Amino acid sequence: xxxxxxxxxxxxxxxxxxxxxxxxxxxxxxxxxxxxxxxxxxxxxxxxxxxxxxxxxxxxxxxxxxxxxxxxxxxxxxxxxxxxxxxxxxxxxxxxxxxxxxxxxxxxxxxxxxxxxxxxxxxxxxxxxxxxxxxxxxxxxxxxxxxxxxxxxxxxxxxxxxxxxxxxxxxxxxxxxxxxxxxxxxxxxxxxxxxxxxxxxxxxxx
Amino acid sequence: xxxxxxxxxxxxxxxxxxxxxxxxxxxxxxxxxxxxxxxxxxxxxxxxxxxxxxxxxxxxxxxxxxxxxxxxxxxxxxxxxxxxxxxxxxxxxxxxxxxxxxxxxxxxxxxxxxxxxxxxxxxxxxxxxxxxxxxxxxxxxxxxxxxxxxxxxxxxxxxxxxxxxxxxxxx
Numbered sequence: 191x192x193x194x195x196x197x198x199x200x201x202x203x204x205x206x207x208x209x210x211x212x213x214x215x216x217x218x219x220x221x222x223x224x225x226x227x228x229x230x231x232x233x234x235x236x237x238x239x240x241x242x243x244x245x246x247x248x249x250x251x252x253x254x255x256x257x258x259x260x261x262x263x264x265x266x267x268x269x270x271x272x273x274x275x276x277x278x279x280x281x282x283x284x285x286x287x288x289x290x291x292x293x294x295x296x297x298x299x300x301x302x303x304x305x306x307x308x309x310x311x312x313x314x315x316x317x318x319x320x321x322x323x324x325x326x327x328x329x330x331x332x333x334x335x336x337x338x339x340x341x342x343x344x345x346x347x348x349x350x351x352x353x354x355x356x357x358x359x360x361x362x363x364x365x366x367x368x369x370x371x372x373x374x375x376x377x378x379x380x381x382x383x384x385x386x387x388x389x390x391x392x393x394x395x396x
Numbered sequence: 397x398x399x400x401x402x403x404x405x406x407x408x409x410x411x412x413x414x415x416x417x418x419x420x421x422x423x424x425x426x427x428x429x430x431x432x433x434x435x436x437x438x439x440x441x442x443x444x445x446x447x448x449x450x451x452x453x454x455x456x457x458x459x460x461x462x463x464x465x466x467x468x469x470x471x472x473x474x475x476x477x478x479x480x481x482x483x484x485x486x487x488x489x490x491x492x493x494x495x496x497x498x499x500x501x502x503x504x505x506x507x508x509x510x511x512x513x514x515x516x517x518x519x520x521x522x523x524x525x526x527x528x529x530x531x532x533x534x535x536x537x538x539x540x541x542x543x544x545x546x547x548x549x550x551x552x553x554x555x556x557x558x559x560x561x562x563x564x565x566x567x
Contacts, residue, residue: 221443228442232434246438247458250563253442254455287459320431327427334424349425353413371413378417379409385420 200352201226202270209269213260224253227270230350231277234363237343238281244288248280255280270355274362329391333384341377344369441544444521445564450548453558456483456490458565485560488549494567497539502567504537508549517548520567540567 199207204226211219231252235245255276256263263272322328334342344365351359356371369375374382385391461480483490492506508514511533518525520543529535544564551557 220446224442224446225439228439229434232438233428236432242435243460246435246441247563247565249438250442250445251455251457253446254561254563257446257448258452258455283457284459287457323427323430327423327430330423330427331431334427345421345424346428349421349428353418373410374408374413374417376409378413378420379411382416382420383408 200355201230202267202352202355202358205270206267209260209263210266213266220257223269227273228253230270230347230359231273233350234274234277234343234347235281237339237346238278238285239339240281240284240288244284245281248277248284251280252276271358271362274359278362278364325390329388330385333381333388333391336384337377337380340365341380344377345381441564444544445546448519448546448548448561450517450559450561452548452561454485454487454560456485456488456549456560456562458483458563461491479566481565483547483560483562487551487555487557488560490547490549492547494565496542500542502540502542504535504540504545504567506535506537506547508533508535510552512552512554514552514555515550517550519546519548520544542567 205223208219208223208226212223228249231249232245235248236242240248252273256269256273263269322331334345337345344360344363347363348356348359348370353371357367360369360371360375361367370378459482461482478496479494481492481494483492488508488510490506490508492504495503495505497503504518506516506529508516508529512529512531514529516527516529516535518527518537518540520541523541523543525537525540527535527537543566545567546564547562549560549562551559
């Protein structure tokens, strides 16, 4: 979870405000919207298992699509949900184009078969030269990877959001109501359970 | 559906979020920033891609061609590297090969279908150009600086409808 913004507004508040101003003709507000929401889109796309270049393409495509069809977003408050939903659809299309002939294993995200997004059981492995900050971080990485693909995506996206926005973001990712916020939800409970059972985690102070 | 994602879970999942949860999510964010950060220039690139003067009707989906045999097929002599990208939209499709002409210089060889004379706008930070497809749908952009580039395919004179825009890609 991010530290609360100085003015107390959440990511969704700030995005709604920027999108509202953009729609009444303030061109600079679009840059602000991009600045606020892109990190969340990036994370949601990366956790679908697409590699870095493909994830960059998807994020750009989603923004270009908003610029063209932003009029279809009736309520400015829905812009973050619109973007996350579009990112989910674009990531699915990109992954279909790239891996048409590969068999994927893992969970399915989405409401219907057309929007179902196959998530890989394991995300792409880390670059070879990756260095964990410490043993605690290595341990956390291992257990986050041990979650189901849907839980892994949810927690990795939510980690970049503000608490009052959790439920809306979870819903935008196609998760059931109550997946997180205001209660802990099963994904976070599962991660805490995995960490509690790991003797390595217990002795390491944060 | 996985059994660890639903609402009807153990009592622990129904407990309110507490300080431990908040701390854990902060650690997850810090871990991802360390190990798999968003490219630092991505926000700037998106902002540039959106700062288009041209009105467009469709965004082309971009795919990098990974087949090495296809990627090295180029008519340009003396190139040291070539990448091929394909673009697909409802109203047209295109293939573009990026060739490395030496330090900081690139060349684009493109082919658009349906063929015929159409304008292709080439946008880069601090540099822009416009080229014309020939009757066979081919276009060339010579001696382009090595940077991110965005293409805008305009409709032919006899086509109705608007332009097709691509995401930025590395040239």
